[in-house]
Amino acid sequence: MLEKIREGSQGVAAKIILSLVILSFALTGVYSYLGTNTGQVAAIVNGEEINRYDLDTAFQNEQNRLRNQMGEMFDTLLADPAYMDNLRQTVLDRIVAERLLDQKVREMGLRVSDAQIKQALREMPEFQVDGKFDNDRYQLVLRQSNLTGAQLGDIMRGDMARQQLLVGLLGSEFATEAQAKSLAELQQQTRDVRVLMVKAADYASDLNIDSAAVESYYNANPLQFAQAExxxxxxxxxxxxxxxxxxxxAEEDARAYFEANQSLYSMPERRLAAHMLFEGDDAKARAEAALARVNGGEAFADVAKSESDDTFSAENGGELDWMTPGTMGEVFDNALFALPEGGVSEVLETDFGFQIVQAKQVEATTTRPFxxxxxxxxxxxxxxxxxxxxxxxxxxxxxxxxxxxxxxxxxxxxxxxxxxxxxxxxxxxxxxxxxxxxxxxxxxxxxxxxxxxxxxxxxxxxxxxxxxxxxxxxxAGTKPLAEVTGQIEQLLKQQQASELAQQQADKLMADWQAGSVPAALIEAKAINRMGDGKLDNQLVAELFKLAPATTGSAFSTIKLANGDIAVVALDAVTTPTELQGLEMLRGQLSQQSGQLNYLAFVDALKADAEVVYPVVDAESQQ
Incomplete structure (x- = not known):
């Protein structure tokens, strides 16, 4: 029985459903119940409105997620109006895509039953304690989110109906062994290189930036110095x-509350349960035969190992887990909590088949001390x-x-x-x-x-x-020149220093190609795409973009983000004879293909839909 439940909850479709339910709950579900202020309309999707308040809330949730993920680095991005505008549009596009999917789901008549929602709720880790659904935890999370159970059910019903569509779309893709092999050869390729670094900082100390150049850059790049309202x-x-x-x-008030609410601080009686499960046309007869063996003196665990159809628990002598009243179905529960410690029930007919229950151990109700x-x-x-x-x-x-x-x-x-x-x-x-x-x-x-x-x-x-x-x-406006002069001077100095470093790098590369091998080279043998710790990650990425020479070494210069220039000689490219992780790569390729199909599907829905952005249109006319 438990094995079947476990198999159902570990499937790919179930994992996709749960992960996307949680994502929707965090970003685009809860806000519908936090207020009634609709504000301006952010978008209209086939006549269905997405209000500005919904967008603002989803956008704020996305910022919080990124801040938790990126830390102080996100504060830097906050100062970039272009980045924030793009992020806001990304959030709106996601909401529009979800509305289009919801409309398609309704058009196709996809439905989710109450039983499916209850099962998904019981499996969500947010509502579990020690790996099991806990109703007190469930109620607490609902209160913290300002939701009722019915409201959460409505959110999940929409998400799970949407996933019926997406699971079919994402789960139908596959990749061939040849595709995986080709990708593995590229990913696991190694390269031998020699590198000479030309530091931009060596040329910066003698540079002076005049005020005219600063003012010219300021006037030519106003968006870099935009200041939001x-x-x-x-x-x-x-x-x-x-x-x-x-x-x-006061302690007497706390003690009085304790005495009046003993049930809140009591651990209910619990029992360590074991069982045998019998399925099929002859299930009842086999169950009665097994019970007869137990009543005849054989150990319950031994009979369970040999006879129970629940193979998962049978390996452990039929043992399930510690249970409190209400954990299992009514027939099972009533039988378990009527037995003495070590007692065995009669044959029970339940929704799963015919069962025999044993109360292996009993722990009485206990109360935590004041x-x-x-x-x-x-x-x-x-x-x-x-x-x-x-x-x-x-x-x-x-x-x-x-x-x-x-x-x-x-x-x-x-x-x-x-x-x-x-x-x-x-x-x-x-x-x-x-x-x-x-x-x-x-x-x-x-x-x-x-x-x-x-x-x-x-x-x-x-x-x-x-x-x-x-x-x-x-x-809103542009920061004054006086406020950003130092920033511009530093930027221009770095640019000019990098240009001087590039000129020197070009000369050194020409001499190197002519046979004058420079000193102070960094040699890296069999370097892979992850690098070796000696070379900058950006440099490693660029090295793997270089085409090898037909004979000898391939030479190039690479400009790094800090303005430094690397003069490189690509000496050898090696493809391994034994490739690793081909099956994993096939899975990744299939997943990527499914994601591309999803994006194409959403694009197709958008192409056939009428999507209007009244707020954006109004702002563009001002």
Whole structure:
């Protein structure tokens, strides 16, 4: 039985479904339930709208994902308007593609049953504890995401229906052995090279950049110095977490709560179960024969090993796992928890066939001691008190920030908070906790920026409210020349130094080809595409683009990202006689082919669809 369940959950289709369900949950599902503000329309796909708020939220989630993945490097990318515009368009294109797929799914009449959704939920690691579905964990994640079970089910139903289409598309591709061999020969090829480095820094010290050159570069490249609209905010926040941190819980209150809620801190009775499963036309007769052998004195484990059709558990004497009430089906569960320790049930007819159950070990209900759970209880009680205080203060926050619209000090005084000041930021680089799409919409709205008014109160998280006002505002434009002069001087100096290094490299290569072998060469034998640690990764990549000479060595110069020039001699190219990982490469090629098919399929849907971008069109006309 367990073997069949395991086989079903480990298939390729199941893995694809689960991974894409989680991705959609993170990027394009949850935001539909976080607010009702539709804002401007970002795109219209065959008459179906994608609103600006949905796009902003998905875009913010993508930024958070990249920040977690790239760390401080992403902060540099945030300062590049072109990169951020491209990233935003990529997110919008992904949402458009999903809408097109959803429309195609509906057109084809693909459906997902409630049973399939329940099975997928039980297998999602987000809802598991110790490898098993945990209902308390499930409810906690739902609460943290502001979702109901029905809402999550709707999200998953759409995703899984979409995957019925995609699994067929992605799973039908294959690659031949010849294709894999050809790719392996290229990937596993090695090269012998000699390298002479010409450092740009050696030519930079004597260079002087005049102001005319700086100004000329500045005027010729205005986009490099573009500055997005920026704002500096004052803000007041009301947060249950902050309130609860200041609350002390008396020990007698914690103990009273413990006594009144014993079930919360009790471990239910659990039993180590074993079973035998019998399937087929003669299942009942074989089950009764096996039970007779056990009743006759044979060890349950020995009979299970030889007779059970559940081969996975049979190898372990029929043992399954520790179980609490409600883990298995009703018939199995009732039988297991009615047995004494070591007891064996009668033959049971269940949804899986005929079964015999054994309660190998029994652990009674246990309660965790008060000292062990006191801190947990303190946190619960403090949060309850903070929740009541939060409800009392949130109305004052809304009322006073509205009644005194040109200052936040009175609002802060009324709720016992402080007026905080943010750094300068644009729409793409807002710091926490201001990096919320609805809050950013308020921060950059006309009432806040032009009229100097307090914003509406915005919920940025569970029981976390913020109201803002503009302390300062900088319109979008170009950074002044004085601010970027040093940056331009450094850039021009590096360019000119690299040009001088290139001239020297060309001369050295000509001498080398004429027979004057330079000193201080770096020799690398049998270097592969991963490099050897001695050569720059960019240089290694470029070396594998060089065509070998018919006879002798092939010479070339390669400019590196830092401006240095490498003079290289490609001496030999070797293809291994024994290739590794051919089957893995065939799988990768099949996957790549499937992905290309997916992109082509989406492109075909777009070609036949009417996709309108009203926000982009409106901005382009301004």
């Amino acid at each position: 920026q704002v500096q905010l004052e803000y007041v926040e009301l947060n249950v977490a902050d309130i609860s941190g200041d609350i002390d819980v 000292a062990e759970v006191q801190q947990e209880i303190n946190a619960v009680l403090a949060t309850d008190v903070a929740q009541q205080e939060f409800y009392a203060l949130q109305q004052q926050l809304a009322d006073i920030s509205f009644e005194v619209p040109d200052s936040l000090q009175e609002t802060a005084d009324a709720i016992g908070a402080q007026v905080k000041l943010s750094p300068w930021f644009d729409r793409m680089s807002a710091p926490a906790p201001l990096n919320n799409p609805r809050l950013l919409a308020e921060a950059f709205s006309d009432p806040v920026l032009l009229d100097g008014m307090n914003s509406e109160v915005v919920e940025v998280g569970n029981n976390h409210l913020i109201v803002v006002r503009a302390k300062g505002h900088k319109a």
